[in-house]
Structures are given as structure tokens and as C-alpha cells.
Amino acid sequence: MAESSIDVLLKGSSGRTTRGLLRIIILLTIAAAAVASRLFSVIRFESIIHEFDPWFNFRATKYLVENGFYSFWDWFDDRTWHPLGRVTGGTLYPGLMVTSGVIYHILRFLTIPVDIRNICVLLAPAFSGLTALAMYLLTCEMSSSPSAGLLAAAFMGITPGYISRSVAGSYDNEAIAIFLLVFTFFLWIKAVKNGSIMWGALTALFYGYMVSAWGGYVFITNLIPLHVFVLICMGRYSTRVYISYTTWYALGTLGSMQIPFVGFLPIRNSDHMSALGVFGLIQLVAFAEFIRGYLPGKQFQKLLTSMVLLVFGLGFGGLVLLSISGVIAPWSGRFYSLWDTGYAKIHIPIIASVSEHQPTAWPAFFFDLNFLIWLFPAGVFICFQKLKDEHVFVIIYAVLSSYFAGVMVRLMLTLTPIVCVAAALALSAILDNFLVLSKPDPEAVAKASAEDSKSFRSSRSPIVGIYSYFSKTVVTCSMSLYLLMFVAHCTWVTSNAYSSPSVVLASKMPDGSQFIIDDYREAYYWLRQNTPDNAKIMSWWDYGYQIGGMADRPTLVDNNTWNNTHIATVGKAMSSREEVSYPILRQHDVDYVLVVFGGLLGYSGDDLNKFLWMVRIAEGIWPDEISERDYFTARGEYRVDEEATPTMKNSLMYKMSYYNYNSLFPAGQAVDRVRGVKLPAESPQLNTLEEAFTSENWIIRIYKVKDLDNLGRDHSNAVAFDKGLKRKRATKKKGPRVLRTE
Amino acid sequence: MPAKRHAASTTSASTASTPATLSSGPATLKTNASAAQIAQHVWQQYLTTTPQRTMLLDAFMAFLVLIGGLQFLYCVLAGNYPFNAFLSGFCAAVGQFVLTASLRMQTSDDSRAVTSKPSSKGKNARFADEDVEEEGPGISHERAFADYIFGSLILHFFCINFIN
Secondary structure (H helix, E strand, C coil), rough: HHHHHHHHHHCHHHHHHHHHHHHHHHHHHHHHHHHHHHCCCHHCCCCCCCCCCHHHHHHHHHHHHHHHHHHHHHHCEECCCCCCEHHHHHCCCHHHHHHHHHHHHHHHHHHCCCHHCCCCEEEHHHHHHHHHHHHHHHHHHCCCHHHHHHEEEHHHCCHHHCCCCCCCCCHHHHHHHHHHHHHHHHHHHHHHCCCHHHHHHHHHHHHHHHHHHHCCHHHHHHHHHHHHHHHHCCCCHHHHHHHHHHHHHHHHHHHHCCCCCCCCHHEHHHHHHHHHHHHHHHHHHHHHHHCCCCCCCCCEEEEEEEEHHHHHHHHHHHHHHHHCCCCCCCCCHHHHHHHCCCCHHHHHHHHHHHHHCCCCCCHHHHHHCCCCCHHHHHHHHHHHHHCCCCHHHHHHHHHEEEEEEHHHHHHHHHHHHHHHHHHHHHHHHHHHHHCCCCCCCCHHHHHHHHHHHHHHCCCCCCCCCCCCHHHHHHHHHHHHHHHHHHHHHHHHHHHCCCCCCCEEEEEEECCCEEEEEHHHHHHHHHHHHHCCCEEECCCHHHHHHHHHHHHHHCCCCCCCCHHHHHHHHHHHHCCHHHHHHHHHHHHCCEEEEEEECCCCCCCCCCHHHHHHHHHHHHHHCCCCCCCCHHHCCCCCCCCCCCCCCHHHHHHHHHHHHHHCCHHCCCCCEEEEECCCCEECCCCCCCEEEEEEEEEEEEECCCCCCCCCCCCCHHHHHHHHHHHHHHHHHCCCCCHHHHHHHC | HHHHHHHHHHHHCCCCCHHHHHHCCCCCCCCCHHHHHHHHHHHHHHHHHHCCCCCCCCCEEEEEHHHHHHHHHHHHHCCCCCCCHHHHHHHHHHHHHHHHHHHHHHHHHHHHHHHCCCCCCCCHHHHHHHHHHHHCCCHHHHHHHHHHHHHHHHHHHHHHHHCC
16 A cells, blocks of 8 residues: 555656655755755854955945945955055945845844854855755756756755865855856856756856955856867757857956956956957857858868968967067956966965965865765766766866866855766766666567577677666665765764854863853954054064954954055064164054964964064065075974074064063973973063963964153063163063163 | 858958869868859859748847957957947847857747748747747757847846946
């Protein structure tokens, strides 16, 4: 009875609706799983914005919600990059902020008052649910198998390569950009298949949204023209391709130019020129096709290719000429570093200093994608077997993004979608072959063999297929096992590696209970409470956004690294002697200097470990004042203990990090736990700065810049004088003003 | 449509050697006169085989090419000072050209198939074979036109927004 009722459900027209319903339920479950697995950080810690860049996005969103869209568009921010300021409205990708602003207002309209912070925290998980759905649509375009789309959606939902950028609280551009990337590609495939203006225009619209959201839109800008170019070279030009590409390009380019930050780049920058070139090419091809309709003859093919070659040569020559004469901006530095991995280290240390711009280590592929990475080539192979227009797209995408992911850790994000598609194609092919294929009818087999016996043995076609239950069971079970292991791996990676807010640190106590280290917020809150509203804080640029967001104080440099010289100035101030640094600090109105020091706790991401980058960036601008070699010992070691070089010991950063640090330890036993070395017995002496605040675990240390001495002495003399006086009268309170009254 | 004709003659002139051999028997290279003849031939064929509705689209496209060319000429000669305005004007011309070309492709594919009876299709004729269209795998004329309107609306919205 049970079987028959299932048969009723699964066969015929009611079966179709049942399957449709099941599919919707499965998709919703996948989306829910995608959202849920990103909530570890909210549950473990709290609803808080993570890391660095999200703090700026959060601050900008708050500004947008408070001041409205137009003042956001014209926002000049005088609280960053002091004294330059930043035309924030014109130099950011507004998509993310506008999206959450719109959501905020819609919820308000529905009388659901949700704090903007919670919207920002939960935006990334919500969009990852949408990404899973978009992935389903994209993969369904690639394969007729019903399981491929669902598998791809499930992979996309939980694969760590994507979760790494979209946990709750990771309020960054990538949070919505990956959804837009996948959805734009889906629309593009749809447009190529149907050849309708509407799909092309929709592609352009979502492309425009993508441009407003993430700088990675250049990937789409180059991938789609490449797809079209390859199709043309394969002789697959059709009106469908013409319609979809030209519609996309004409509308998409205009759309992208609406974003002030992008502006005229699409027609000036070389990164975008391939799209323009293919646009011109496809016009010529279309015109040639048009003429062909009127000119009979097979030699037309020759005419066509010669024309294409001629125009391509002309276009390339013109591009080179324009690039040389400077009409078109040269390739941007980030782009060069994509081709030549050593480029950034030599020419632009600031790009190389960002850890996510480093080349990918190979275990990262397995760590982020698990068993998908070995299904990936199989999926690409399946695409070669079918090789329709959309499969060409998958192949191109796979090749390009594998290369890019190998060059930059960050671009693993663009590789993840295509790996999910290809792996789902491969896996669904395996499952379809091993699950669905039923045993052929024995009579038919007998008849076939009877016919075969008449013909030659070699011309017989044996009935090939996997019919034995044993092999079916083995393969299906092992695949299910891999899938289960994949889920376990994803959950483990998400909970252990990607769910830490990095603003709040967690460690385990000896008894296993969690111990929260909240030094960052402690220090930023101290700044907010104890300093005047416009006190300028100098720190290394990593902490600029956090200071702006949490402490609400003006900063000199921040994570929007648009002005290399200004950053180098800060680097120079940090890496020079006090006598050199103090005038720089005075010139920039610096009131407080903030350093991050992990020596007590063993927190390895501190400023002393980043110090060499400060030196390198400063050296890039002042090569005759700062030299990286001076910070290494004669044997070429980077040391901070007794044997550190004098330049190192006298640098402001070194002094600020270790000032008074030995007072925590018995005499002569001060230990730096990050670098694992014993420190000099005496604390470094600071003349021009005074300690203002040190957080509980010494992670953040804040120093106040002293005012000019009242008697016109320089600071070292003043300090020496105070010390000399203090030695005589131990009962007196310290401080120059007390002395002066006598 | 002067622009179209001009374009046709230039391409055939640049590659005069190949089409000359295939259109008129003799294998020897022809002079410019023959290239003009070919252009003439193409032009005549175009006039006879194209339905009037498509020719209307072609006229519009030629007009757009003219507009775009004029703007580009102005930009080259008189400088590109209001660059936003130039760009949006030029992009509007190019975009509209491209959209119209797409519309033309979508609507004239089947008319090319029925070129055996090249009677000019009027509006009534279009309504007559609309049912036939919808059965086929392609896109119906109405759908194509609606798409065209949709694309044009977006295009002009962007242009007006960009013009400053």
C-alpha cells in the first residue's frame, strides 16, 4: 500500500507537482542551512561587526541612514586622512550601504524597527541564502539533470571558500557581490540561450548593481567578452550572441559609469578595453554576416577572416598607441600583480603588505573546497563533452579563475562558484548513472543478442551499463560518505577558522571554558570617553577604520589606502628616532598614538610583526632616510631583544611597544611571548610621548603626544632634568608643572 | 540610407579582390569599378529583398550612425569639454543603434526565410503571421518589440541620469 501511494506521488502529472514542491522545499532548506551555518559568530560572541573594512561600511551605512541618500552621495569625510580628508561619497562602492539602507527603510515601513547594526550583521548570511538559489538557477542552465542544480546550491551554501567572506558580521562588499556575480552569470547564460534583449538588459542591470557593490566587477567585464570572443573564434556567432552581448555592453557600460567612483574608467582604463574591442568586433562580424546574405560564394569565409584579422590588428595597435600616449590609463597596479606575482613586492609594497593579496598556499584549496576540488576537473571534462555555448562559458571561467585564485588568496572567492557548478555537474552525472539506470529487459537483451549473432563479432555493440546492485551500492555509499564528510568539514572549518570577529578574541582557559579578550573595544571606548571629540589618533592604517567606527575619532590613515605618501609618512614616524618623529607628529596635529602589542598575550598580529612593512613603505618614499637593512642585525635577523640594532631600538614603534613592559616581570626576566625572546632589562625611554592608556592584556597601548616644553627645552633635556630632580626628592610628585611652581 | 551604403562600399573596396572573383565569373582582379559594381549589386538586392518595415529600421539605424558620427566629430574637433554630455549622447546613439539592430535581427530572421515572395509586409501582414511566430522556437515580434522598449527605457534613463 505504501509503495503504491508513493508511486502515485512520484509518477504522472501529480508526480511532477510533487517533485516541484519537493524541490522548493529542498531549496528553502538549503538556504536556511546556508544562513544557519554563518551564525556561529553571533552565537559564540555577539552581534558585532567583524574585522576592519566592515567597520567603515558600517559607519558609512549609519551616515546614510541618518543623513539620507543625497548627503551620503556628497559626503566629504573630514574625520579620516587628517588633514586631507576623503571624498567618501565619490570613492566608495555604494551598493552595500544602499542595500542595507533600503532594507532598513522597508522594515521600518513595515513597522518592524530593527537596529541598523543588526541588519548589517545579518546581511551577509541573508545574501548567501540568495546565492544558493542563484547557484541553483545557474547550474540548471548547464545541465538537464535535476540533481545538479540542487547539489550546486547545497555546495555553494556551505562551502568554506565562500563562508570565509560571509559569516554574520562580515559586513563587506563581497557579502552581496558574490550573489550578484552568480546571478549576473545566470542572466548572461539565459541571454545567450534565448537571444532576447530583455535578458541582456537584465544582465546589464545586475551588472550595474555589481559595479556599485564590488571592485571585482572587472572580472565580469573581462569574462563575458572573452566568452563571446571564444564563441566567435569557434565559429559559433549567432544573432543570439550579438543581441545579448551588445545589449549587455551598451547598457552595462552606461550603468557602470553612473557610479562616481567608476566614472569614466570603462572607456579610459585598459582593464575595460577588451569589452570595447569585442563590442567593435561583434559589430563587424554582424555586418559581415549581413553582407554575406547578399553575396554568394564560399570565399566569403576568407574575406571574413581577413577582415577580422585586419581590424583586430588595427584595434590592438590603436590600443597600444593610446596607452603609450597616455589617453588610456595604464593597467592598474593590482592588475599587474595578477600577472607577475613579484611585481607588487618590488613596486607597490602597500599592495603586497595585505595578507589577502598573497599567493595562495596549496592546502588552502583543500581547506576551502574540500572534495569539490577533485570533482572540479571532472566537471570541466563533462562540459567538454557537451560543449554548448554555456559549457564554453564554464570552461573559460574555470580556467581563468583557477589561475587567479592561485595568484591571490582573496580571489579564491571567485573560484568557489565555478567549482561548485563543475563539481555538481560531475557528481550528478555519477549519481544519475549509478542510481537511475535500471536493468535492461532480458527479452530485449536476448533479441538483441540474437540479431548480433548474425553479424560479425566485432560489429556487435554490447549493452554497456552498470546494472549490478553491488557496484551501485558501493559507489553510491562512498559518494554519500564523501558528501557527509564534506558537511562535517565545512561545519568544522566554519566554526573554527572563519567565525572569529577579530575585534573580540577568544581563548580557552585551562578548564576548557571560554575566555574573552576584549582589549580592542576597551581601548576604543577609552578613547571615546577620555579624549576630546577631535583628538587626532595616529595608528598604522589597519586600525583606521576601527578607530573611526568604534572610537569615533579622526585618524591619519585608514584601510582605504588611496594615498601612499600619507601612509609612508605614518610609517616614517613609526620607524624613525623620536627626534625625527616628533616634528612629523606635531605637523599632523597628532594627539594620541595607538600601537598594538601582542607580546604579553602571544597575539601574533601585532604592530611589531607588521613593522617591516611600515619600514618598506616609508623607504619607498624616503629611500635616503629609511633603510630596511638597518632594522636587521648584521646576520640578517629581525631581532627585538638585546641584540637588536640601534636603529630598531631607537625607533618609535619599538619604544612604544616595550615601554615599561619589564615592570610586569621580575627584574631582567621580561619575555616577549610572540617572538619568544628575552627583552633587555631596562625599559626604553620615551621623551616626547607619555603613556596614556594600556588595555587589560596590553594589546593596545595609547600614548599622548607631549606639548612643546614650556621652557623651550627639547624633550630629552626636560625629561633628563625631571629625572635628575626626582632622584633627589623622592617624595615629590612627578610632572614638569609641579616643578615649575616652585 | 547614405551611411549604410557608404559602409558597404568601403568594406567591399578594402577587400575588393575576393568578392570580385566570386560575384562575376572571371578570376582576374577587377579595378575599382567592379567593386562599385558589387556594391551596386548588393544595394539592388537589398532594395528588392528587404521588407519595408525592416527598411524603416535600417533608416533609423543609419540616422543613429549619422548622429553618433556627428557627435564624435564634434568631440574630436571642438574638444570634449562637457565630457558627461558627450558620452551620454554618444552612448545613447550607439546603444539605440545596437538595440535597433537586435530588433531587426529578431524580426527579420523569418522574413529572410520568406524572401521568395518579397512583398512588402504591412502592419496587417504582421498581425496575420503572429500566430505562426509563437509556435516557433524563436521570439515573437511582439515580444521582441516589448524587449526593445524595455531596453530603450533603461538606456535613456541611464543617459539622462548621466548627462548632468
